[in-house]
Amino acid sequence: MKVYGRNVLKEILNTNTPVKMIYFSNSGDKELKKLIEIAKIKKLPHTIANKKILTKLCNYEKHQGVVIDIGEFKYKDEYYIENLNNPFIVILDQLQDPHNFGAIIRTAVAAGADAIVIPKNNSVQVTPAVIKVSVGTIFRINVIQVVNLARFIEQIKKYGIWIYGADMHGKKYYEIDLKKPIAVVLGNEGAGIRRLIKEKCDDFISIPMKNHVESLNVSVSAGIILFEVMRQNESIDS
Template sequence: MKVYGRNILKEILETNTKVRMIYFSDTNSGELTDLIEEVKKRKLPFTIANKKVLQRLSNTEKHQGVVIDIGEFEYKDEGIIESLEKPFLVILDQIQDPHNFGAIIRTAVASGANAIIIPKKNSAQVTPTVVKVSVGTIFKINIIKTTNIARFIKNIKEMGIWVYGADTNGKVYYKTDLRKPVAIVLGNEGSGIRPNVKEKCDGLITIPMKNSVESLNVSVSAGILLYEVMRQNENFSS
């Protein structure tokens, strides 16, 4: 997989993510020169190429002079959850839009979530677009693919993790105890959480609406709910 952008490279360097090759534009600039020097210090593979090569590699003119070949994206194994102390998980039940996925990743990282879980089928996967929308924060969180979301929820509940699904018929989110260990489930942009997944949740939570607004974009809902988890855990911590 080839991703692009200066901030993406900065996140890759900060998280020591493995790279196959870094392509830099032959156009000189202060920030680009600093990045090249940092890559040299770390002895990472890189090359200098003209803008047309970078455009071909990234399929865009907005590559900011940097394209990074990271190879195949590394999804994490479900077993990693057992090693987490009081985990905070985000479960995405068939989110389709890569822009929503990327935005949710960024919010999940910012609010302190440990992992994001997605189904292997009928769901947006990690793509260069997702990485770009997340502004590279995807490299700071565990992304897990599971065959069956409902079964995954059953398994984590047995670990003592409370699971709450976002649904219009739920309890008002700020009146719900969202202290860790906890998982928040967000559903498909059009149909919401599937019934078989919903019934596995410990409870449903909702964001109250005014002026006859029926729902919010799923990435906006994620921002509200995930920051409520962070707020409650900061308030309740000793």
């Protein structure tokens, strides 16, 4: 997989994510030269090429003079969860939009989540666009891909994790105990959480609305709910 963007590269460098090759454009501006120097210091494979070549590599013109070949994206195994202490998990039930996925990843990292879980089928996967929208923060969190989401939820319940689904008919998010260990389930942009997945949830949380607004974009809802989880757990974590 070839990803792109200077901030994405910075996250790769800061997290020591393995790379196959870094392609820099020959534009020669100061920031780019600094990134090239860091790549040299870290002894990462890199080369200098014409901007048009970089555009061909990633099929995107606004690559900021940086394209990174990271190979196949490595999803974490679902059994990773059992080794977490007091986890905070974000579960996405058949999300479709890569921009929503990337935005939720960035929010989840900022709110201190330990992992994001997605189903293998009928769901957006990690793509260069997702990584770009996440501004590279995806390399700071574990993304878990599961075959059967309902079965996965049943399994993590055995670890003492409480499952809360985001649903318009749920309790107000600020009136419910969201202490860890916890998993927040966010549904598909149009259909919400599937019935089978709802049946696995322990409770439901909602965001109260005014002016007859029915719902928010799922990435906006994620921001509100995940930061409430962070707020309620701050005293525990400190």
